[in-house]
Amino acid sequence: MTHFGYILSICLILTTVVHCQDRQPKVKPSKRPKPPKPPKPPKPPKLPKLPKTPKPGKAIAIEPTEPFHATTLPPPLPPGPVSVFPDCPRECNCPPDYPNALYCDSRNLRIVPIIPPRIHYLYLQNNFIDALPERAFRNATELKWINLDNNRISNQKLDKQVFNILNKLLFLYMDRNKLNGVPPNLPSSLEQLRLSRNQISKIPPGTFSKLENLTLLDLHHNKLSDGVFNKNTFKGLKSLMQLNLAHNSLKKMPPTLPQDIFQLFLDKNQIKEIPDNYFKNLHHLAFLRLNFNQLTDQGIPNGLFNLSTLLDLHLSNNNLNSIPTFSTRLEHLHLSHNHIDKINGTEICPCPIDNIALHAHDLEMIPRLRYLRLDGNALAPPIPVEIRMCFRLLQAIVV
Ligand SMILES: *[C@@H]1O[C@H](CO)[C@@H](O)[C@H](O)[C@H]1NC(C)=O
Ligand SMILES: *[C@@H]1O[C@H](CO)[C@@H](O)[C@H](O)[C@H]1NC(C)=O
Ligand SMILES: *[C@@H]1O[C@H](CO)[C@@H](O)[C@H](O)[C@H]1NC(C)=O
Numbered sequence: 143m144t145h146f147g148y149i150l151s152i153c154l155i156l157t158t159v160v161h162c163q164d165r166q167p168k169v170k171p172s173k174r175p176k177p178p179k180p181p182k183p184p185k186p187p188k189l190p191k192l193p194k195t196p197k198p199g200k201a202i203a204i205e206p207t208e209p210f211h212a213t214t215l216p217p218p219l220p221p222g223p224v225s226v227f228p229d230c231p232r233e234c235n236c237p238p239d240y241p242n243a244l245y246c247d248s249r250n251l252r253i254v255p256i257i258p259p260r261i262h263y264l265y266l267q268n269n270f271i272d273a274l275p276e277r278a279f280r281n282a283t284e285l286k287w288i289n290l291d292n293n294r295i296s297n298q299k300l301d302k303q304v305f306n307i308l309n310k311l312l313f314l315y316m317d318r319n320k321l322n323g324v325p326p327n328l329p330s331s332l333e334q335l336r337l338s339r340n341q342i343s344k345i346p347p348g349t350f351s352k353l354e355n356l357t358l359l360d361l362h363h364n365k366l367s368d369g370v371f372n373k374n375t376f377k378g379l380k381s382l383m384q385l386n387l388a389h390n391s392l393k394k395m396p397p398t399l400p401q402d403i404f405q406l407f408l409d410k411n412q413i414k415e416i417p418d419n420y421f422k423n424l425h426h427l428a429f430l431r432l433n434f435n436q437l438t439d440q441g442i443p444n445g446l447f448n449l450s451t452l453l454d455l456h457l458s459n460n461n462l463n464s465i466p467t468f469s470t471r472l473e474h475l476h477l478s479h480n481h482i483d484k485i486n487g488t489e490i491c492p493c494p495i496d497n498i499a500l501h502a503h504d505l506e507m508i509p510r511l512r513y514l515r516l517d518g519n520a521l522a523p524p525i526p527v528e529i530r531m532c533f534r535l536l537q538a539i540v541v
């Protein structure tokens with residue numbers, strides 16, 4: 143049998159439920175909880191159509207400043223039409239009806255143009271920019287949003303003070319660059335910092351200490367190892383809700399986490415064990431992902447995931463032999479591709495099954511689990527009847 147054996151549908155489960163109690167729980171089956179989406183920066187209206195791009199050969203002809211030693215990089219696009227804004231860099235586009243936005247993305251740029259002071263939203267993604275000189279940003283102190291995704295920026299060519307002066311900056315996106323450390327002197331106004339898919343192996347002390355409004359920190363797909371983190375690494379991140387450290391080289395959990403964390407992603411590391419009571423002081427943790435690690439039963443202390451705030455727990459592709467205990471509030475549990483070979487419904491039920499039958503009308507008493515994935519284990523149907531008696535809201539169980 144393949145990984146996706148079969149899905150036992152809700153109808154089947156609920157039929158059983160109706161038989162063994164006189165009242166069905168008054169819960170509307172709702173959709174899977176989703177991690178909150180970060181707010182999007184305001185989208186400027188659609189851009190006017192750009193003039194047709196001439197062939198590369200022609201571009202070189204009208205772009206004599208292209209360095210002679212030009213590598214294999216495609217040449218920058220030719221300048222667009224003259225803008226209504228005299229300060230608009232010729233290599234960018236300044237939409238007349240959106241004076242706060244500057245579009246310089248996907249232009250094969252090597253160099254950041256001088257950013258005019260009126261700009262709030264700066265689009266520089268998908269270029270070949272390798273340096274961030276302070277001079278280019280010196281007058282752009284109104285900037286709220288910078289997208290530098292998919293460039294070639296390294297720490298060596300990033301002026302140490304470049305972000306310091308941008309004291310209104312809210313979002314900084316630098317995914318897919320060549321950073322080997324988190325940039326220094328980030329402005330304390332920052333709310334979102336995205337640095338995924340770099341080669342970050344360093345977080346200098348105090349890097350985050352002033353970022354009291356940061357809600358999202360994305361460091362997934364970097365080269366972070368255990369030694370990078372100490373007790374103070376995340377100190378000062380008073381507002382942090384979403385932390386993504388997936389796809390790094392962690393063998394242990396970070397020593398401490400920001401207290402208000404709501405969503406924690408640690409997939410694709412090499413974590414073998416989690417200390418006792420590790421999550422105990424995280425009073426808002428709702429989404430926890432630890433897929434593709436090396437967790438074993440021995441590495442998971444009793445009651446570790448028995449947290450009343452937790453809604454969504456991912457432990458797929460680990461080395462677990464049994465189902466860890468969890469609270470009545472958990473709604474989704476992912477345990478596919480482990481080594482689980484038996485389920486005891488009585489044991490995994492977060493409260494005594496007899497109680498559930500007695501208090502079937504009381505929502506607080508009914509385990510909330512709605513979705514359970516167990517495919518890729520050594521389990522075979524049928525599902526124990528205790529599972530259906532315990533998890534009355536279960537909509538799908540994948541074996
Ligand atoms: C910044 O603004 C000042 C004053 O308007 C001006 O003199 C200077 O040339 C500007 N700097 C850059 C790099 O454009
Ligand atoms: C953080 O956000 C609050 C509320 O928006 C604001 O008053 C405060 O100035 C911000 N802090 C910093 C350091 O920008
Ligand atoms: C989970 O926690 C609750 C409340 O904190 C407690 O009553 C319950 O016994 C715990 N369950 C397990 C299996 O440890």
Ligand SMILES: *[C@@H]1O[C@H](CO)[C@@H](O)[C@H](O)[C@H]1NC(C)=O
Pocket residue numbers: 486487488489
């Ligand atoms: C399940 O666990 C309970 C309590 O530990 C035990 O009494 C029962 O015999 C087990 N059921 C099966 C089918 O192993």
